Amino acid sequence: MPSRLFHRLAATLFFIAASALWNSAIAQLGTKTTGQGTSVVTTPYVRAELLAHAPQGVAPGQPLWLGLQITHQPEWHTYWKNPGDSGLPTDLAWTLPAGLDAGEIAWPLPKKIPIGTLANYGYEGTVLLPVPVTVASTFAPGPLAKDATIKLRASWLVCRKECIPEEGEFTLQLPIKSTTALNGAAFDSAAKALPQPVLAGTNGVVPDSQAQIADGNVLNVSVQGLPVALRGKTLDLFPETAEVIDNSAQWKQAWNGSVWTAQIPLSAQRSASPSLMPVVLAEQAAPGHGTGPDTRTGYRAELKVLGTWPQGASLAAVSPALEAALKANAAQAGSAATPAGGSGASSLTLTAALLGALLGGLILNLMPCVFPVLAIKVVGFTQHAQDRRAHRISGIAYTAGVVLSFIALGALMLGLRAAGEAVGWGFQLQSPTVVASLAALFTLIALNLAGVFEFGHFLPSSVASLQARHPVADSFLTGVLAVAVASPCTAPFMGASMGLTATLPAPQALAVFAALGMGLALPYLAASFVPAVARALPRPGAWMDTFRKLMVFPMLATVVWLVWVLGQQSGIDGAGALLILLVGLSLVVWALSLAGRARVWMATVSIAAMALLVWAFAPHVTNMPAAQAATSSPQVSATGWQPWAPGAAEQIAAGGRPVFVDFTAAWCVTCQYNKKTTLADANVVADLQTKNVALLRADWTRRDPAITAALASLGRNGVPVYVFYRPGKPPVVLTEVLSVDEVRATIAQL
Template identity: 55%
Template sequence: MGANAQFSLGKSSTESASASAVVQTDQVRAELIAHAPDGVDPGKTIWVGLQLQHQPQWHTYWKNPGDSGLPTQLQWSLPAGVDAGEIVWPTPKKIRIGSLANFGFEGTTLLPVPLQISPQFKPGLLAQDLEVKLHAQWLVCRQECIPQEGDFVLKLPLRSSTAIHATAFEAARAASPKPLPQAAQATVDAHGLRLQVQGLPVAWQGKALNAFVATPELLDAPASPDSDNAVSSAPAKAGTQQWSDGTWSARMPMAPNRSASPTAFEVVLSLGAQSVQTQASVQGAWPTAAAKLEVSPALQQALAANALAAQQTQESASVGGFVWALLAAVLGGLILNLMPCVFPVLAIKVLGFASQHKHSRAAQRAQGLAYTAGVVVSFLALGGLMLALRAGGEQLGWGFQLQSPAVIAGLALLFTLLGLNLMGVMEFGNWLPAGWAGVQLRHPSADAFLSGVLAVAVASPCTAPFMGASLGYAIALPAPQALGIFAALGLGLALPYLLASWVPAMGNLLPRPGAWMQTLRHFMAFLMWATVVWLVWVLGHLSGIDGAASLLALLLAVAVVVWALQLPAGSRRVFATLSIAASAILVSAIGQNVLKIEGATVGSSETTAEGAWQAWAPGRVDAELAKGTPVFVDFTAAWCITCQYNKKTTLNRADVLASFAAKRVTLLRADWTRRDPAITQALQQLGRSGLPVYVLYTPGRAPVVMSEILNAADLQASVAAL
């Protein structure tokens, strides 16, 4: 924070007034995470921590913030028998802004805290979880500074392992300074403070170190020693450092507004990724300290009124933002009808429209409502499942079900049977008891409801314009509001069919019933089988060529069984028995090939071999931006048809690739076909939860998230403006 910094007092960080495990702002994504690999039992120590992911050029502060700023504060609400320790602070970095210097953190940092489970912890016989509540406050700065806060809730299973964030806690442990057995000596004299430290690592000998004193308002932050300073032979000047007989020493000037006179203080020394900490005992008398500035009662009252007004404004804005999010969700669901994912469902919709002449106006309206109910209930079910799994620690996004080979195989089987039904090879009514068939015929609304369920099953891999932002917004909301967003998306998807069932003029636009309906029915079967081709291709990305071939063999076996069951009674018994037995043997022999996940493990990205495109990896974007190189990231998956459409029509065009090359843009492809927590986290930072997502990163600017449907001309114009 520099001399021209401005504070936005009272600005809240949360997108929701209710608590969750994640708080997202424009500057920081804050998440409460935990590490309890052995469960939660009395006598154990588990770890929790606030993970802060900063947008480029933004930072938060260490326990000594330097010339200005405030350290992050954590206030815990824990059950009886659970006690929180202090923050195990990572080693900070010196952040220079003009003539000032701050001590803090950029990029992604974790503030870990140990929780001690004492014998007094009594969860109760029916308790399944330990609920951890946190109220956190942090100050995030660039040139301006924004106070932010959030309420977090995390439930840890008592008797099972919580270790999904083991890597983050291990990295935090490595980033924390190691205790140094020898105490340091600090001598106060006319030049300020002379610090001497012995017992440092041998590899550090003769090198310039970074020095951080934990006591605020004690020493001058800009003049504190750092690794950019040269090692002096005689450190008489303030801010210099030297080595002599294995002892490191430095001259550290006092802060102009020094308000502390400690007899000992903590000091952290670092070089590269290594750091140590020790206590320095002070010898000599401190000069008289400056009086600590106090805030007048009038200013305190003004600040409190400012914060209250800001909170009320935010609450009003949050309500308005939720209403706009609902409207955007309805519009996104409506546009979803135009996405390639939904094309297979058009077969069922068109046939439904064409057959409506057989039903009364009331029956048509009932079917429209039933179809809408099927769509909305399915959206709510998928959204609720995703929210529940994410609350349990799973890193999931929209379309997560198509990262499962079992779900893909099930959908392929369903569409194979639907195609056979449309072709007339298999009639569901012939397989049902007479009473059931009668019920089905008397209640065509059940068919409409199931059609709505099928529409969501096929449409869920895609996101449409307005839909991606709504999904990302919903993830950060409390469950009731988030489910409202999912319901609005379902309403938008079902809206055309609902209107057509209630507005006769729309139905009159269709041609009159006739022989063409049977031809159309047979043609639609090929659309179903085209969907099967796509699903087999998606499975090939997960289970390899053996998995795809095994699924095709199993689908062929199912088709033979269906054919055998349609034969006359005499031959049906023989062929049906043989085909069912052969199918059972086939399932036992090759079924495991369909369900396995081959190749890359969770958390890794596939390597792309498409010319200029390179595989995305965590930290790769920041590394390229640090070199001054713009970056374009294609977040994609094999099961996302819109992604494949954009790839063929825009991203692989020679003129588009030439535009990227002219501006030396690094092209990265993040493949989310397999479940990849790193990619999920990157999407969450962008406020997205589904695909496709296209992001243009430019050094010194905020990332630009582009439309889900790419236009070559617009993309080239954005690149040309770099």
């Protein structure tokens, strides 16, 4: 059939779209460099550089400073030693020559960074984290040694509205005998940014500063001896001990002569009860995102805590999402460093992942997103029904196309992760460009099946006859097309297996993807080798033309779904623009199928019109309206669902209320099915309301690194994922295809 040749070309078009996605991802990575042998690591969000300062060379008794200088992109920040309500401090792990001993980070004065209802402490713009190094008297580099090799492995969490866990390895060759004062200005500035001890009083007595616990939930702070330059000004207080005060609360402060006082609420989730609480005080920073130099000076005081600490509320047993994200990132880095020959995971774990992927692939055949391609394969079955050898070869070729495509897609996902991108299963459908390309692809398939055009009408005969000469390639590319439409779906057993690939060495992870492909192709492969299947099929005849035209409607339904997905990503204007472009594409195809002079004139006009449509409407396809990005839909609020945010579920659960999180995406057919059935069931809704369950929806339709990190912390890398967070207990992850009984049984145990 001529349509088979079209399937081959259509699959090729899909890989062109996938290539475009790859190039886009590489472009987003910018100039990122990681690995050994460099003192600079650059990511899309920060530039980190290892610096050293040894004015008198590396020698016993002489000053030596090392430090990591981080330059943030506008509006991005990293964290102080106490990150506040969320986040993690930067961690430095040194590998130094014998005789050199690195101390703790001399943390510069931070800024208070409000984020919604939370408050964090951290750094914007450029900050240097200096570390003093002690040179022992036994330091003996050798008479021929000129340099000391300094190695650093650093990890940091960089955040804006989303958070990205990052890390880098740095190497610096530090001259031993010569002066290295090149970075002196940077370290001098860092020294000025260090909080200074509170000055002693005029009589030489250290001022009496203290914190008195009052009413069980307030600290009355009193600090004496602050410099005259600060008196009368509004101050910020940064506690070095985490999880004691309510960082985001508004609190009162006043000056009584040289004494500064404040009434600071305690945190409802307080987990520390120090008897001596060091704090840093500084004049409030000007609003902004690190655009100008920070001229503030900070002062450090150790407060004696008087009174009895109230019984603090214990934190939720669930780790904060941001901490889980960093641990997941470290786990990925560790697995990437595992030698290929190593196990990386126990054989039982790998076996379970392979079996789960195989079963998930089998069930994937029942998902609606795969129906259009499987329907076309029915025609292929019928055509080869009387040729057993051709039937088997076709099955093997189709299986090879499916398995190799899943391996290629998995390798692309693992490669993007290794390059620092936060992606998960189905990531290609998060690109409006890929969604639009697939919509165009299935529109062309529908036009071909409907008989609007045949390739033989406007291609050279040598090209048009490729299908007859290469039926194996045709079956192979049909398998590729099956993966193109099946990849957004997640079937039962798939979720855990796909999530485990993040912790496996690359060869084992690719084996899991291969098992998934084998599961998808297995029914067709088995049927190709079972004679009874061939005998049960009807003989080729006129019915095949009717069936071919009937298949137009599943293809058009797929196009409708893809246009709806793009509408979720780019708004109603984007969906409308795509529909206009699809109409223009259909006009071009119809014009090229004409004969004689009509073809010349109509093709010329239609191609020119299509070029104009692309110029006018293509930008709307890939643009996301600002209003849509900033606000949630009214329907979500009306049904009780609220947008998910990093740490929100853990924070609500810590307050004693259970939380249900729906990790979903518009392009996920299973997600939409569960949303319209189980999650809309009256009994389920009533049970959720009875238990006062907070409902959060994490929409992964477009790429969101924070959601990717949250999925990784749950051992998943694709959607759907449904999670109940319970106060003081680990989260409960439900199956991908929800049932009413399963959800209600879980709610009953809350």
